Structure formats: structure tokens, C-alpha cells
Amino acid sequence: MPSRPVAEGDRELFLELDEAFHRSLCEEAGLPRTWRVIQVVKLQMDRVRYLSLPEPGHLETLLAQHLAIFEAVETGEAKQAGARMTAHLREVLRTVQHLNATRPDLFG
Numbered sequence: 001m002p003s004r005p006v007a008e009g010d011r012e013l014f015l016e017l018d019e020a021f022h023r024s025l026c027e028e029a030g031l032p033r034t035w036r037v038i039q040v041v042k043l044q045m046d047r048v049r050y051l052s053l054p055e056p057g058h059l060e061t062l063l064a065q066h067l068a069i070f071e072a073v074e075t076g077e078a079k080q081a082g083a084r085m086t087a088h089l090r091e092v093l094r095t096v097q098h099l100n101a102t103r104p105d106l107f108g
Contacts, residue, residue, distance in 0.1 A: 006059045014059055015049060021066055025073070045092075051106065052095045065091060 005013040026035035038045070052058055065088040072081035100107045 003063060006063045009059070011050075011053045011059070014053065014062075015046075018049070018062070018066075021070075025069070028073075047106075048092070048096055048099060051099055051103070055095075055098075058095070061091065062088075 004010070005017060022038065023035055026032065026038070065084065069081055069084045069088060072078075072084050
């Protein structure tokens with residue numbers, strides 16, 4: 001169950017499931033090249049993920065966003081899925097900006 005790692009604070013399992021979620025989205029959407037592009041920047045994104053997961057409420061926010069995206073995809077609501085993915089990507093950008101502001105030593 002995807003919410004278990006969030007409830008238990010199991011960051012490692014969350015990261016495994018997070019990666020599987022994103023890979024599955026690309027595969028199911030028929031966008032294997034998109035997953036390959038993600039792999040190119042994955043090292044930096046993993047860094048952001050590891051640094052941001054301890055932030056209070058961050059796991060819960062990501063889980064809620066993933067569930068919302070999945071629900072829209074599952075019900076065939078393409079516009080809604082796109083809007084929810086955009087909100088998720090904005091959250092990632094906000095996280096990078098927050099980390100850069102609070103930990104500039106990490107983004108030299």
C-alpha cells in the first residue's frame with residue numbers, strides 16, 4: 001500500500017515506490033524516451049529527493065499529488081491528469097528553490 005511508507009516514515013521504500021510510479025507513468029503513456037530523459041537528470045533529482053524528504057509534511061504532499069495524478073489517469077481525465085502533473089512539477093521546483101535558499105552550500 002503506497003501510504004504505508006509515508007505513515008511509517010520509511011523514506012527508502014517511498015523512494016523506491018516513487019521511482020516505480022514515475023517510470024510506470026512514462027511506460028503506460030507510451031513515452032519511453034521521456035523516462036530516458038528523466039534518467040539523465042536522475043542523479044540531481046535523487047539528490048533533491050533525499051534532501052527534501054525529511055521536511056515535515058513533504059512525504060504526505062507528494063503522496064497526495066501522486067494519488068491525484070493516478071486517479072485522473074485511471075479515470076481517463078487527461079486534462080485533469082495534466083493539470084495535476086503540472087502542480088506536482090511545480091512542487092518539485094518549489095522544493096529545489098527552498099533547498100537552494102536554505103542550503104546554498106549544496107548547490108554551489
